[in-house]
Amino acid sequence: MPARPFSRRTALGTFGILTTVGLTGCSARATIDSLKAPTPPTPSAPTNPDVGLVAQVGRAMTTADSAAPAAFARLHHAQLSRLGETSVASPGTSGGNWRSAQKRLVTTLTEASVAATETDLVRLLASATAGQRQLLRARGLG
């Protein structure tokens, strides 16, 4: 596994490079015309679905950890760090159902890995699923 974390910067950097290469092919005439023409609306960058997956996983972990033993938050903090995401405290949202929330994370992580397209992200999410199952088992919940 590479040490480099998966990040939005990784996902969007490729688009930036491709955009730059494409723009260098414009002719001088086109440049002049573009100066005369009204400013077109700025096209939005294509959405990388993997970025949304990582954010979704981060939110699910944060919610599940709010009332869970600290061991879960520690595990998820380490996992999210590798995913290029940070956990944010969200007290009280899972309440007394933290056990169910932690078990649901197995499904959340599995489905995120199935949906992911970037190979490093697929592996990180699959492995994080296994780590979650280990901790659940160690706590008598799996």
Place this chain on the structure above:
Amino acid sequence: MSDQTDAVDALQTALAAEHAAVYVLASLGGRLSRSDNATLFETVEQAYDDHVAARDTLIDHVVAAGARPIGSAAAYDLPRGAGSPVGIRRAALALEQHCAATYLSLVTAVNGDQRRLLITLLGDAAVRQLDFGGSVETFPGS
């Protein structure tokens, strides 16, 4: 190589790992006394049953993919130092770690239900590591 070929190759590689696991665990179990080491014997026996089930599931998936499942080898190298309960536990832990690493290496070659299956088997191997003295990891299999 087509995606379909990659997927079948991945399933066959997983199946080969399960054939080896079944053989090795049967050999390890045969070296244990149920009366002298009841807990370890039952743990090895449960792991053997789990790997037999995983092997059969993988055979079903290979067949469903239109391929002929590979068979087991006539024999496999047995781990060194597995002549005592401590050595048997260590060998079984190494076996589960190897299986987890194998599954993690294959998850990107498959999609959909096949990826779900490999993630599940990866998690199963990671959980069994705890039974053989392993500890919770951030990213099992990596």
